[in-house]
Amino acid sequence: MNIEWFVNGAGAVLLLYILYRxxxxLxxxxxxxxxxxxxxxxxxxxxxxxxVTGATDGIGKSYCFELARRGFNIYLVSRTESKLVQTKKDILAKHPNVQIRYATFDFTNPSPTDYQExxxxxxxxxxxxxxxxxxxFFEYPDYIHQMGGGLERLADVAIVNxxxxxxxxxxxxPQMIRRKAGVIVNISSATGAFKMAQWSVYSASKxxxxxxxxxxxxxxxxxGILFQTITPFIVATKMAGNPNTSFFYPDSDTFAKSALNTIGNSNDTTGYIAHQLQYEMMNLMPEFLFDRAVLKTSAELKQRALKNREEKSLP
Ligand SMILES: NC(=O)c1ccc[n+]([C@@H]2O[C@H](COP(=O)([O-])OP(=O)(O)OC[C@H]3O[C@@H](n4cnc5c(N)ncnc54)[C@H](OP(=O)(O)O)[C@@H]3O)[C@@H](O)[C@H]2O)c1
Structure with a gap:
């Protein structure tokens, strides 16, 4: 009788837990x-x-356009002045009623004095x-001791991220606290949500x-200040090797628009519905299967990157 009661109770708890998950x-x-x-x-x-930092390409540039469309003035921060000038021109051509400023900063520079400026x-x-x-990111995932770019690249990735x-x-x-309002969005990565072999420093920094x-x-x-983390999977940008767009690989404009719509509705999300689906599926995966999949994908990415490099170096 007691055992029956225990089994039924445990079954009910398990069922409730599954329903909760x-x-x-969903x-x-x-x-x-x-x-x-x-x-x-x-x-x-x-x-x-x-x-917006990293504002002259990819996801950052798309955030700038979408925020300008919503009537915000944009302060672009990135490292290449010519690209900042061009991005400013491009935004103003499309959204002439907003103001645009820019600042040049190379974020591999860790100097607190330069940050202060x-x-x-x-x-x-x-x-x-x-x-x-x-x-x-690195040119491709690899073991930390043989990562392309060596110690310098490892340091840069840790610092910039x-x-x-x-x-x-x-x-x-401080100025947001004075106004009791403000939104800070930090772009992390899905790689930060999982322990991914060969993505060590990128994954850990995210x-x-x-x-x-x-x-x-x-x-x-x-x-009054809202903090949001965005953890994307692959978005078709330069950093991701500009893959063709698909259901799981949105272009950066589609991604930024979707991610901006989630501010205030989710504190921590991938930013895009297909990525959220990916995240939830991976979260359910047994770790040994996940590890195997990561190693396979990493090897493929490395192979593709090396092939691209070889093709580029051909006369
Ligand atoms: N794309 C993805 O699949 C993906 C997935 C997950 C997370 N993320 C994250 O999303 C963010 C944006 O990635 P993205 O794919 O849009 O990258 P991206 O297309 O490579 O664009 C990077 C932007 O950052 C600027 N930048 C790069 N290094 C810089 C430095 N040292 N100092 C100042 N500016 C610098 C670039 O300027 P220049 O053009 O002058 O180099 C460019 O404007 C990153 O934090 C990335 O980790 C991306």
Missing amino acids: ITLV FNILGPYVFFRPIDLKKKAGASWAV LLSQLNEVNIGILINNVGM MLPPTLLSAGIL KYVSWLTATLRKEYGDK
Whole structure:
């Protein structure tokens, strides 16, 4: 009798747990991407300027266009001045009613003094949104001791992925706190959500971004400031090797528009419905199968990158 009671109880708990997991998965996929309406971003931001790092290409550039379309003035921050000038021109051609400023900064530079100078420029305007987007990857995944670019590249990837969200958030938060409003979006990566062999420094630095965002949310959530982590899978950009777009590989414009619509509706999400589907599926995968899949994909990416390099070097 007791055993029967125990088995029935355990079965009920298991069933409830499975139902809870299914509901959570469906909520994560459908909530921010199908059911919830985008929030009033201007009201949440509380000021008219948006700062975007890594603003001259890929996801960052697409965030700039989408934010300009929504009426925000844009402060572009990136390393190549000619690309900043061109991006400014391109945005103004499409959205002549917004203001655009830019600052040149190479984020491989870890100097707090140079950051201070950059922050002085940025803090001249009222910043409602900060998109910490700039990031760096390797030419292809590999074992850490033989990573292409050696120690210098390992250091650059760690610095570019971790320092900007840390120092720019710290330097811009004071004006947001004064206004009791503001939005900080930190672009992490799905690789930060899983322990991925051969993606070590990139994966770990993106985990840092997610963790930092979550802790800052606890510090400033009650001060009117919204912190969001975005953890994309593959978006068809230069960093991803410009693959053809598909259901799972959106172009950066489609991605940025979708991700911006999730602000205020999800604190931590992939940014795109197909990526959320991927995330939920991977999360359910047994770790040994996941590890095998990662190693296989990493080997394929390495092979493809080396082949591309060889083709480029042919006369
Ligand atoms: N694409 C993906 O599949 C994917 C997936 C997950 C996460 N992410 C993350 O999304 C973010 C954007 O990636 P993306 O694919 O859009 O990259 P991208 O197409 O390569 O664009 C990177 C942007 O950052 C700038 N940048 C690069 N290194 C810089 C540096 N040291 N200093 C200043 N600016 C620098 C680039 O400027 P220049 O043009 O002058 O180099 C460019 O504007 C990154 O944080 C990345 O880790 C991307």
